[in-house]
Amino acid sequence: MAERFLSQLWYRVEGLTPRLRVHVTVHRHRYRGQPWYVLHDHASARVHRFTPAAYMVIGRFDGQTTVGAIWSELAETHDADxxxxxxxxxxLATLHQNDLIHYAGTPDVADLLDRYRKKSTELFKQNLTNPVSIRIPLWDPDAFLTRTLPAVRPFLGWVGLLLWLxxxxxxxxTAAQNWQALTRDITDQLLSAQNLLISLVSYPLLKALHELAHGYLTKVRGGEVRDMGIMFLVFFPVPYVDASAAAAFRNRWDRAAVSAGGIFIETFAAAVAMVIWASAEPGAIRAIAFNIVMIGGLSTLVVNGNPLLKFDGYYVLSDLIESPNFGTRANKYWGWLIQHRLFRARQLKEPVATPGERRWFLVYAPAAFVYRMVVMLGIALFVAGKYYFVGILIAAWSIFNALIKPGFKHLRHVLTAPGLRKVRGRAKAWTFGSIAAVLALLLFLPLPLRTDTEGVVWLPKTAHVRARAPGFLDLVPPARGAAVTPGETLAEMSLPTLDARLEELRWREEEQRRRLGVAEIADRGRAEVIRLELEDARAELAREMARRQDLTVRSPxxxxxxxxxxxxxLAGRWFAxxxxxxxxxxxxxxxxxxxxPQADIALVRERLERVEVRxxxxxxxxxxxxxxxxxPQATTTLPSPVLGSLGGGRFLSLPGDEAGTETTExxxxxxxxxxxxxxxxxxxxxxxxxxxxxxTEPAGAQVWRRVRQLFIERFNA
Structure with missing residues (x-):
């Protein structure tokens, strides 16, 4: 027998006679065409998946046969396999840690097995390390779900699906038709004191329906639901239901249906609230409907229904592609790739996965990490805009759990992992060399420093032909594309009341002139007053004469x-x-x-070397x-609507501005x-x-500038 099959610690466990606990049942599933064995622990409502090779050992646990005898039999009958x-x-360590086996052993057996596998993460530690999912179990809802299931059963099949659709x-x-009104001042609406008070009631109620949907869908397919409690989602209390028993379902569509139940409920509630919001008058009902639209719609799209975060959408994806524990396995596969390819730890066994799963792993792990950071930092910035301290706390916690803590964990693995014992030097060189290379690139490697923006081919204001006086257009202007010269008549306008007004002013001037002639002879004191009135009449007549000339539109x-x-x-149309x-x-x-943009103006003013246009x-x-x-002066008015977001430009248009030229920055x-x-x-x-x-400028300096601008813009800090 090859030496690699033997272990120096074998004598410590070969005499054990393990058996599966009575609360553990075994289910045979097929994932991606391959058989797997799922052990369902009814006491803890957890499921565990094992390969056929592992079940060759587990299946022989009867409480009488020793581990040594089981292994010897397998070695003789299966040889190299x-x-x-x-x-x-x-x-044995895995089964013991998850309380799946019972055996009579020496007191130090547990300590021996713990050397092979770390102790399961305790609930308290999990709560401390996960700021978006702190769980407090409270109640066993199985009996309640069983009693009320007949009332909701008709909506748990095709009828419910068609109604939802x-x-x-x-x-x-409805949302598409009212999109501008719905998203106008969305930040202020979501974080207003009124909306937060509404959320204290609507959010837990909606999440309660969400979790009950998981429970009912599990019960209708024969599963048990033994845990219900409160989960603090981003420090906000919401109910939760542990429907992990669905993982034991043989049919993947049954498992996916249970995972998607909450998504169906929230989107259904959001759709109903959207219709109510669009038809309701401003007031309490409209405010509540808006709140439910945002909770059921926005949170589902960004968080709960997105497979890149470990919520319902993630489990739906895992069930549909038949790849349980998908995210964790993707991370482990990347860890194996790095250790196997870069560190050359050839003795490490490749994680069990099909070729299709490996392709998923390569894409999913980095995509999930980036999206998780974007969402958490986005939430932090969103909240910090109104509540600075809370937003900064969320951001710091997210960075610690996503970057700092895993970074130290990986460094400790490189320095202490037994599996890297033979390649420790190479692993250290790659790890610390990579860190040094990244820092050097950030701090010293000059990279192109550029700012991009948009503009328009500008038509000068002098080229705009406008009506200089109100009137009707009589003379039709030249045809489109006709060549014109400066001062050429383009159009003639008329104002029917203008001729009568001019005639009136002429007679008024004549009246004042004759009165002045009489007063100069009869009353010289009165003559001075009449002379001023005559000058006013002549000035008003001159203004109206000029106005008549303005009715002729000439080329500028x-x-x-x-x-x-x-x-x-245009003929006969009125122009103001x-x-x-x-x-x-x-x-x-x-x-x-x-x-x-204001964020780039300092660079454009102080460090401009070249300008390029396309x-x-x-x-x-x-x-x-x-x-x-x-x-030199800033403005919020764009020179053309094509530069605003309403016209397809990059600058965000101010909500409610129909012209599309007012920007938010x-x-x-x-x-x-x-x-x-x-x-x-x-x-x-x-x-x-x-x-x-x-x-040019190093990447680190460029990133630092943008971070400083972000803090100045959002937090004035």
Missing amino acids: APSQDEVIQL AVVTWGGL LAGTFQPVAPPGD EGDLIGYVLPPRPEVLRVVV LAGHLSDRHETRVLRAV AVFIYDLAVPETLTEAPPYGLRVHVRFDHG
Whole structure:
């Protein structure tokens, strides 16, 4: 027998006669076409999955046959496929730690087995290390669920699914129609004192329905639900139900249905609340409906229903792809890859997984880590905008649990893990060398420093043809694209009451002139007053005469005329003073008007080395240009609606601004010269993508600048 099958500690366990505890049942499942054995512990409502190789040993536990005899039999009948003695000891450790076996052994057996596997994480320790899921068990709900199951059973099948689909579709269409109103000032609405008070009631109630859905779906498929209590989700108390018994279900669709039950309930409630919100008048009912829409809709999409976080969506994905304990196994697979490939710890056994699972693992582990950090830091920033201390606490806890604590854990593994004993030097070199390389890259390697923004091909204000006086358009303007010269008449307007007004003012002037002639002879004191009235009449007449001249619309410069509507549609239309009639487009644009965010203005002002632009539709062509002028004062008005989010631009438009030119952040306006390298004149109003080049700077300095700007912007700190 090969030496690798033997263990120096075998004599300590070979005389044990283990058997499965009476509260443990065995179920045979198939995952991805391969058989597995699931041990369901009814006492703790937990399930444990084992390979057929492991069950070759477990299945022979009868309380009479010794471990030594079982191993000897397997070694003789299965030869090289038989488990080694170390693997049998490891299996005994796993079964013992999870209280799945009973045996009569010496007092130090437990200590021996603990050398092979760490003690299970205690509930208190788990609560301390997980800021978003602190659990306090309170009640065994199995009897209650059994009594009330007949009342809800009709909604736990196809009827309930079709009802859910209809209501959620209705709610989704309603949300799309009212999206702007729903998301207007969403931060202030969510974190307002009124909404938080509503959440104290609505959130626990909605989560109670969520958890009861898990329980009922487990019961209707024959499972037991023995644990219900309170979970502090981001420090907020909500009920929870332990429906882990569903993991013992043979059919993957049954397991997935139990996991998805909470998602169905919350989205159903959100859809109903959305319809109520859209039709209700402002008041308490509308506020409650808004709260439920945000809890049931937003939290489901971002947290509970997303498979990258270990909530319902994660378990649905695991069940559907038949890969239990998916996230943990993905992390372990990455750990094995690093140790096997980089550290060359060839003696480490590859985690059991199918080729398809390995591909999932490669993508899932890094994606889940990044998404988890984005969500937690996003929640921290969101909350800190209103409640600074709470947000900072969440952010610090998230960074500690996601980066600092795992980092120290991995360093300790490299320094002390027995499996790395033979390659410890290489493991240290790779680990600390990688840390040093990353720090060097962050602190010393110069990287391009650039800021990107957008602008438009700018049409000068002088090119806008506007009505200088109110009136009806009589003379039809030139056709679209007609060439015009400066001062050329573009349109004639008329104001029917203007001629009568001019005639009235002429007679008034004549009246004052004749009165002045009489007063100069009869009453010289009175003559001075009449002379002032005569001057007023003449001035008013002059103003109205000028107004009549303004009815003739002339070209402000040379170019091609572009009316705001077909000339035939403009005839007879009323224009108020200042209304736009058309544009006179110069032969070639001269200015690109660009918007610079406030966060980038310091770099643009102080460290600008080069400016590069690309035109929309021709993004592969880069053109270098120069700055013509800059407006020193910040503004919240965009020069064109195409730069705002409503027009497809990068700047967030102010909710409620129909024009789409008001932005939520302060911006600065720059004018750039149209590149001389452009062979064809770009059309006015075209979007341009601009890159300001600021030279080079280490990545660490660039990250530090953005973090400082974030704290100044969000926390004024």
